[in-house]
Amino acid sequence: MENMRELFYNKCNDLISKKRNDNSFFLSAEKYNFLISEVNISKDKANKQRNDYRRLKRYDVLNILGSNKLIVPLKPGETNIKYYVKNEELFDIIQQTHIQTGHGGRTRMIKELQCKYKNITYEIVMLYLSLCIQCQTKQKAPRKGIVVKPIISSELNSRCQIDLVDMQTCKDGEYKFILNYQDHLTKFIQLRPLKSKTAEEVAHNLLHIFLTFGAPNILHSDNGREFVNKIITELCLMWDGVKIVHGKPRHSQTEGSIERANQDIQNLLRAWMYENNTNKWADGLYFVQFTKNTAYHEGIKQSPYEAMFGTKAKMGLFSSSLPRDKLHELESEEHLENIIKNMNSENIDRESLQESSDADQHDNNNTDSENIDRESLQESSDADQHDNNNTDSENIDRESLQESSDDEQHEKKISSTF
Numbered sequence: 001m002e003n004m005r006e007l008f009y010n011k012c013n014d015l016i017s018k019k020r021n022d023n024s025f026f027l028s029a030e031k032y033n034f035l036i037s038e039v040n041i042s043k044d045k046a047n048k049q050r051n052d053y054r055r056l057k058r059y060d061v062l063n064i065l066g067s068n069k070l071i072v073p074l075k076p077g078e079t080n081i082k083y084y085v086k087n088e089e090l091f092d093i094i095q096q097t098h099i100q101t102g103h104g105g106r107t108r109m110i111k112e113l114q115c116k117y118k119n120i121t122y123e124i125v126m127l128y129l130s131l132c133i134q135c136q137t138k139q140k141a142p143r144k145g146i147v148v149k150p151i152i153s154s155e156l157n158s159r160c161q162i163d164l165v166d167m168q169t170c171k172d173g174e175y176k177f178i179l180n181y182q183d184h185l186t187k188f189i190q191l192r193p194l195k196s197k198t199a200e201e202v203a204h205n206l207l208h209i210f211l212t213f214g215a216p217n218i219l220h221s222d223n224g225r226e227f228v229n230k231i232i233t234e235l236c237l238m239w240d241g242v243k244i245v246h247g248k249p250r251h252s253q254t255e256g257s258i259e260r261a262n263q264d265i266q267n268l269l270r271a272w273m274y275e276n277n278t279n280k281w282a283d284g285l286y287f288v289q290f291t292k293n294t295a296y297h298e299g300i301k302q303s304p305y306e307a308m309f310g311t312k313a314k315m316g317l318f319s320s321s322l323p324r325d326k327l328h329e330l331e332s333e334e335h336l337e338n339i340i341k342n343m344n345s346e347n348i349d350r351e352s353l354q355e356s357s358d359a360d361q362h363d364n365n366n367t368d369s370e371n372i373d374r375e376s377l378q379e380s381s382d383a384d385q386h387d388n389n390n391t392d393s394e395n396i397d398r399e400s401l402q403e404s405s406d407d408e409q410h411e412k413k414i415s416s417t418f
């Protein structure tokens, strides 16, 4: 891992040396600190000039637990903080996102990173991916090259799929198979370790799932109609309040996607075992399940978790806007309350006095820089070239896309099959 960091920064420095000095994507610690002091000066100025407004349109500074963070100014009502990242933070942030997304490829990584960080480019993500050994050695299931038509699901047509992944060559104690249960509509999966592939054991596991999430109308499996029938019979013995029919055999076109999905689970498990230095994949299954369910799914344009629950999955405070490097200091609710209070009072301090009567209303909003924003929006709208975030991210895309044509070949080699 250390070796990878070194390699990453060597290549990263090469890349930066080819950029113009005033590029706004790569921030040395020096430039980062310079921007922070410039922004603070602009914020405190009584008579703001055009340059100040322009700066405050792009940058804001937030003091969290004693350290200044450069962020994108929040729009009214916005609570999701986007951070600017220093070059020296790039590796850790990208690596952590990569592992969290189960060695996610280009699209997933960009999607995740864009939620939290402003200046991480496509190019640098590709650089990281080219160095990940796990991704390079990932095994690929054959692609059939046919676009799989999604099975249409509606209320009367709710259907789920069960598949067994054979792990007999790599047993974990008594566990030899993986039950992969998937809802067709949301793509939400549930993974369970199995000691055998008897209908009874499968049905027993399904019963737990059904009694938590509800049961589908139709159950499919590529393991054969007879197998599904046995499972349904077992299920009805355990729970006479359920009625499920077995699904029609599906077109062979979809087989490729099932193989891919199973290969995908095995790849993620392998990566998990490597990262945790263990062979106990039965424990890893739940992590893989979470990773799969919370990763952006191209087919449904959201994560299965969001499709299922209508909200993004949380990982406690790691899902909050607080910077990761500060979270290890946090241990109690009292401490958390203090941070929230400080973040609020900082913004209130900066408000002009006549608006202080509004302050009460802002108390509940952890990170409100509404006032600064409203002011700068009004007075600089025609002067500013950076109209909104979209224009900015378009610029990022454009710049990085131009330089990425060689990378594309490479991506094909390492892209995941999610």
Ligand SMILES: [Zn+2]
Pocket (backbone or CB within 6 Å): 098, 103, 104, 132, 133, 134, 135, 136
């Ligand atoms: Zn990887």
